[in-house]
């Protein structure tokens with residue numbers, strides 16, 4: 001139950017303190033404020049939750065109490081922050097929008113260099129040279145430490161699983177490790193009419209890459225609340241879902257919110273992830289002379305329909321697992337190489353469905369290729385999972401065979417950046433409900449490469465040879481320049 005509010009919103013929506021800042025003699029207050037600054041409890045602060053007043057739930061003109069971490073609206077005489085300062089004897093408040101700090105109930109501003117770390121946790125800002133450090137092949141050169149002296153690596157921090165949002169956490173992490181998108185978000189300074197989704201995604205990026213966190217973990221709550229709103233309830237943190245669907249939704253939504261159009265390169269999303277695919281299709285005509293097991297082939301004498309379409313993902317099918325006869329064979333996990341599943345895009349391999357024969361080839365590959373292994377198939381009864389393991393190199397995957405050659409360009413060689421895997425819990429191999437999503441993330445470049453596995457709050461360094469043992473569902477590949 002929400003507390004009933006007796007105050008009219010207009011009383012607290014805007015500060016009614018006719019700036020007491022100037023009225024009061026600041027010199028006397030400086031000494032008093034020193035005492036108050038000692039009451040600040042940094043361990044209670046993270047600013048991860050939606051910036052709404054804990055009493056009125058309004059998001060207008062909210063302040064964070066630096067003693068207990070709660071949010072209250074206003075700082076004028078009739079405001080909730082003012083009332084909190086009197087009732088709870090908490091006196092230091094930060095404006096969540098401007099990061100200015102005030103002492104209440106007196107109402108004077110405090111600016112003290114010792115508060116700078118707090119405003120940096122609330123609203124971190126980065127410059128281009130920090131972004132360059134993150135992209136350097138020797139990152140990380142040093143670890144960061146949180147308030148509890150716990151070491152962490154900025155960018156590789158745990159994300160809270162608030163209810164059942166691990167399928168969204170892995171997507172957030174994967175996207176925030178794509179350098180052009182990461183840098184766009186870290187260097188952004190949104191204060192205008194940008195979409196709330198974009199602002200909050202940038203805010204989350206800045207937290208995840210913040211080298212001066214108070215707690216070495218971040219809650220995606222504020223961003224996911226907006227995801228819920230923007231998707232009109234389709235993606236909720238209470239409900240397990242499909243990371244592939246979520247990623248598709250998020251990329252398209254961010255693209256539009258960035259002002260992107262149908263044109264290529266019209267947003268950082270398109271210029272980073274969008275490629276072009278050529279699809280050739282032909283009607284299948286049953287030949288009376290064809291043998292029973294003969295596959296239909298393209299008939300060059302007949303019309304072949306060619307369309308070119310843009311893509312954000314390269315979806316590949318996994319071969320159906322063999323039907324095992326006995327219990328010994330059931331323990332064998334089928335394996336395929338990534339090259340054999342990507343052959344779908346070589347322009348020669350054909351696929352037949354509903355009387356159409358098709359073959360595919362990329363015309364243009366983006367700087368970052370998202371590959372999706374279709375592991376789940378739905379039938380009317382149940383969602384089946386294909387357990388086939390896909391083997392892949394971490395570095396140097398050559399896409400030459402899957403794209404039309406352009407003479408001027410170097411060969412399209414890609415290195416893995418992120419790998420999202422699915423794990424079924426305790427014997428259930430079928431449903432996505434009982435499930436654990438994990439993401440493997442690369443840190444550093446060729447000579448100094450490390451891999452981390454993140455599952456919600458658990459962050460672990462991982463041996464390279466363990467990475468392909470998971471059931472990969474999504475991967476992001478980075479083109480070598």
Ligand SMILES: [Zn+2]
Pocket residue numbers: 065066067068069070084088090
């Ligand atoms: Zn308080």
